Amino acid sequence: MMLQIDDSEIDRIIWEEIQDSPSWGDFVCYQLHAPVGARYHEEASQRINGIGKGGEKTPIRYFRVVERIREQAESGNATALFHMGKIHALGIAVRQDFAAAAAWYRKAIAAGEPRAFSNLGWFYQSGHGVMKNPEVAFALLSRGADGGVISARAAVGMMLLDGEGCAADTAQGIAMLEAAFSQGYLNAGNHLADICFAGKYVPRDAERGHEWLFRVAERGDARTMAMLGHFLVAGTHGKTDIPKGLEMLEEAIGRGFLPAYLWMGSLYKNGNGVTQDLGKARMWYEQGIAAGALECKEALTRLLAESHPGFTRPDEASIH
Secondary structure (H helix, E strand, C coil), rough: CCCCCCHHHHHHECCCCCCCCCHHHHHHHHHHCCCCCCCHHHHHHHHHHHHCCCCCCCCCHHHHHHHHHHHHHHHHHHHHHHHHHHHHCCCCCCCHHHHHHHHHHHHHHCCCCCHHHHHHHHHHHHHHCCCCCCHHHHHHHHHHHCCCHHHHHHHHHHHHHHEEEECCHHHHHHHHHHHHHHHHCHHHHHHHHHHHHHHHCCCCCHHHHHHHHHHHHCCCCCHHHHHHHHHHHCHHHHHHHHHHHHHHHHHHCCCCHHHHHHHHHHHHHHHCCCCHHHHHHHHHHHHHHHHCEEEEEEEEHHHHHHHHCCCCCCCCHHCC
């Protein structure tokens, strides 16, 4: 069963309140809140870039958003009850409070909101806001999965593999992960790749692991694209295709996955799968810095220090 979610009213309330806000923080809150089917994602991104990080960081309109959603929640609206849980779980314009989030999720469950089963299940799995209890986590996540929450389906699959809060069942666990992937939860494919590479639950099968990563990358997941690209260049897990690997890393960069700048630079710095080339390493680090990949600053500093004896670390402001 596929879950049909309608967050349109929540989305409307949020945008109605913040659309003309001068605060960078209000639009960051909107992106973090991420109602399903958010209509104003691109506009919020433009506002964030337009205001810039030098603008007001404290949300000034989102407090009214929270109050309006609370009003709907207190009238028994299941979607609003769920979002009150999410607001407190993430600390969106309120103090992060997992116990309060759990209380809202329980009310949402009573109102029939399937996502609340899943989120409260993750709390019981992790111990956030509640006493950790794998059995309760498994039961709640199973209810969420049965209600159509595909990320919960993947979580149940992983729990079945480990026997976490349930009797271990490898075949059923893998079937749950495969179903979650087929329904659009791409990270399930990464889990399946890890299972194949590790050989913990099934016989080790590196070829099958690479196939799963290719399937995830083909669906446009930039992180997996970069990870697989790095594996192919470095020869990780026994498969090497350097041109394809470099191509995938560059595509991931083009899709905005910033850590790939660091990975590219480090491949050339260390000569890992490619001819060592400190000039190319520096180029990738500098491009990463320009794009906002902060880890590249430290990497560039180390590169310069190692390649130029007597190099003095520059002031932070001198690296842009």
